[in-house]
Amino acid sequence: xxxxxxxxxxxxxxxxxxxxxxxxxxxxxxxxxxxxxxxxxxxxxxxxxxxxxxxxxxxxxxxxxxxxxxxxxxxxxxxxxxxxxxxxxxxxxxxxxxxxxxxxxxxxxxxxxxxxxxxxxxxxxxxxxxxxxxxxxxxxxxxxxxxxxxxxxxxxxxxxxxxxxxxxxxxxxxxxxxxxxxxxxxxxxxxxxxxxxxxxxxx
Amino acid sequence: xxxxxxxxxxxxxxxxxxxxxxxxxxxxxxxxxxxxxxxxxxxxxxxxxxxxxxxxxxxxxxxxxxxxxxxxxxxxxxxxxxxxxxxxxxxxxxxxxxxxxxxxxxxxxxxxxxxxxxxxxxxxxxxxxxxxxxxxxxxxxxxxxxxxxxxxxxxxxxxxxxxxxxxxxxxxxxxxxxxxxxxxxxxxxxxxxxxxxxxxxxxxxxxxxxxxxxxxxxxxxxxxxxxxxxxxxxxxxxxxxxxxxxxxxxxxxxxxxxxxxxxxxxxxxxxxxxxxxxxxxxxxxxxxxxxxxxxxxxxxxxxxxxxxxxxxxxxxxxxxxxxxxxxxxxx
Numbered sequence: 436x437x438x439x440x441x442x443x444x445x446x447x448x449x450x451x452x453x454x455x456x457x458x459x460x461x462x463x464x465x466x467x468x469x470x471x472x473x474x475x476x477x478x479x480x481x482x483x484x485x486x487x488x489x490x491x492x493x494x495x496x497x498x499x500x501x502x503x504x505x506x507x508x509x510x511x512x513x514x515x516x517x518x519x520x521x522x523x524x525x526x527x528x529x530x531x532x533x534x535x536x537x538x539x540x541x542x543x544x545x546x547x548x549x550x551x552x553x554x555x556x557x558x559x560x561x562x563x564x565x566x567x568x569x570x571x572x573x574x575x576x577x578x579x580x581x582x583x584x585x586x587x588x589x590x591x592x593x594x595x596x597x598x599x600x601x602x603x604x605x606x607x608x609x610x611x612x613x614x615x616x617x618x619x620x621x622x623x624x625x626x627x628x629x630x631x632x633x634x635x636x637x638x
Numbered sequence: 639x640x641x642x643x644x645x646x647x648x649x650x651x652x653x654x655x656x657x658x659x660x661x662x663x664x665x666x667x668x669x670x671x672x673x674x675x676x677x678x679x680x681x682x683x684x685x686x687x688x689x690x691x692x693x694x695x696x697x698x699x700x701x702x703x704x705x706x707x708x709x710x711x712x713x714x715x716x717x718x719x720x721x722x723x724x725x726x727x728x729x730x731x732x733x734x735x736x737x738x739x740x741x742x743x744x745x746x747x748x749x750x751x752x753x754x755x756x757x758x759x760x761x762x763x764x765x766x767x768x769x770x771x772x773x774x775x776x777x778x779x780x781x782x783x784x785x786x787x788x789x790x791x792x793x794x795x796x797x798x799x800x801x802x803x804x805x806x807x808x809x810x811x812x813x814x815x816x817x818x819x820x821x822x823x824x825x826x827x828x829x830x831x832x833x834x835x836x837x838x839x840x841x842x843x844x845x846x847x848x849x850x851x852x853x854x855x856x857x858x859x860x861x862x863x864x865x866x867x868x869x870x871x872x873x874x875x876x877x878x879x880x881x882x883x884x885x886x887x888x889x890x891x892x893x894x895x896x897x898x899x900x901x902x903x904x905x906x907x908x909x910x911x912x913x914x915x916x917x918x919x920x921x922x923x924x925x926x927x928x929x930x931x932x933x934x935x936x937x938x939x940x941x942x943x944x945x946x947x948x949x950x951x952x953x954x955x956x957x958x959x960x961x962x963x964x965x966x967x968x969x
Contacts, residue, residue, distance in 0.1 A: 471727050471731070471960075471961070472958055472959075472960040472961075473958060474731065475731065475734040475735055475737075475738055475957035476956075476957040476958045478738065479738050479955070479957055488741075489738055489739040490739075504683060504686070504687075504724075505686070505724055505727065508686060508690050508724070508727070508728060508731075509727065509731060511690060512690055512693065512727075512728050512731040512732055512735070513731050513734075513735045515690075515693070515694050516693065516694060516697075516731070516732045516735040516736060516739075517735050517738075517739055519694040519697070519698070520708055520735070520736055520739045520740065521739050619694050620694050620695050620698075623690065623691050624687070624690060626687075630681065630683040630684050630687070631683070632677050632681040632683065632684055633684065636676060636677065
């Protein structure tokens with residue numbers, strides 16, 4: 436089974452192709468404004484390098500958030516159109532789940548900086564099952580969570596750096612292989628936050 | 639050539655299937671107008687969120703309505719600019735991805751080129767022509783000496799005319815979008831208020847910000863003096879000034895360039911008074927006026943597919959096309 440993996444949600448992007456759990460090729464880098472311009476070109480060049488075509492992909496896995504709103508949409512738009520057009524299996528999951536899966540501990544807390552005093556986080560157990568659903572909150576809220584759950588942290592966010600940080604997709608490859616595919620239409624970003632305009636409207 | 643066209647430059651998610659630039663096999667437009675009405679205008683982040691949720695659904699509907707499958711598509715066209723960058727990006731990523739997976743060429747289309755070519759769907763454009771492009775984001779006079787050759791000879795120096803309509807409608811508490819509401823209300827109005835005609839000179843440029851301010855100042859003044867505003871009369875006054883200057887400069891350009899046709903394009907092309915006045919003045923000069931059907935006036939993908947048929951730029955196996963928030967119409 437050939438898998439196309441896309442993560443354009445945060446500062447580091449990762450486009451990888453797996454054959455089952457074996458990594459065939461990957462391109463990683465620092466996301467910038469040009470990523471939206473080059474994303475499909477990167478996918479195309481990876482196909483060429485390993486001499487496959489889009490049709491050879493069996494399953495698409497995409498990170499659906501949280502992170503940069505525009506960044507999330509880049510990966511998700513390519514993934515859902517790709518899967519829909521070729522009728523391929525597609526799954527999406529959280530970047531926080533990916534981070535938790537990269538960490539070995541009985542209680543884990545992945546943290547991603549959102550903006551100013553706002554952070555995305557979740558709490559997961561040793562098998563990466565959810566203890567506290569992905570959400571966002573202030574530094575104070577996170578300290579409260581740390582005191583309550585005593586988790587091991589995985590983060591590169593300011594104020595909450597951890598000694599260990601990895602975001603390797605091979606840590607979730609079995610999850611990707613074993614997860615049932617979804618309808619492409621239903622794959623959408625998971626921003627965890629409503630827009631500022633909607634927040635103002637609700638005030 | 640059967641083209642699948644995508645347009646997501648603002649708040650409409652639209653996909654059309656157009657054959658040979660003429661036959662619109664389907665034109666699905668999912669408008670977010672009710673959503674943005676709550677905010678009094680288009681909120682870019684909200685628009686982007688709706689585009690990505692609906693993009694594959696709208697593509698699927700367009701194919702279904704045309705009774706075709708992706709295997710029948712010869713090329714993909716998409717608006718690359720100008721527009722809201724976050725919105726444009728969704729349509730463009732979708733188009734680039736389709737181009738990759740189907741191995742079909744990608745045709746990038748300038749949004750204004752699309753608006754102009756809307757008139758070529760049910761009519762035949764004859765060159766040279768002058769197009770007046772009027773919408774919420776544009777007020778341009780464009781000269782075309784042949785197919786797919788665009789020369790902008792004038793445009794607004796500040797607000798687009800559609801933007802001025804929206805702002806005036808807001809001051810008069812008419813709601814969003816303002817264009818159709820002012821147009822309707824003006825029909826009940828009469829000469830009562832006098833507003834200045836902005837940039838009434840020999841250039842082909844427009845200015846609507848002063849006219850808009852004049853309306854706002856007049857409303858404030860009447861309120862201060864505790865006088866009621868006759869909204870219909872004010873709508874009438876505003877519309878007459880706006881329409882007259884648009885028509886005057888368009889006719890002047892048409893005469894100077896000795897054109898065969900005037901093509902009215904963009905969302906404000908749906909304005910009944912503008913249509914009426916432009917056709918009347920052009921008739922006097924014996925110049926034919928093309929006006930798109932109402933459904934092709936506002937943002938839609940059919941016009942993008944219609945334009946794509948005449949573009950020579952076909953990107954094969956090349957996916958680095960970038961979305962451009964502001965982009966001049968190229969020659």
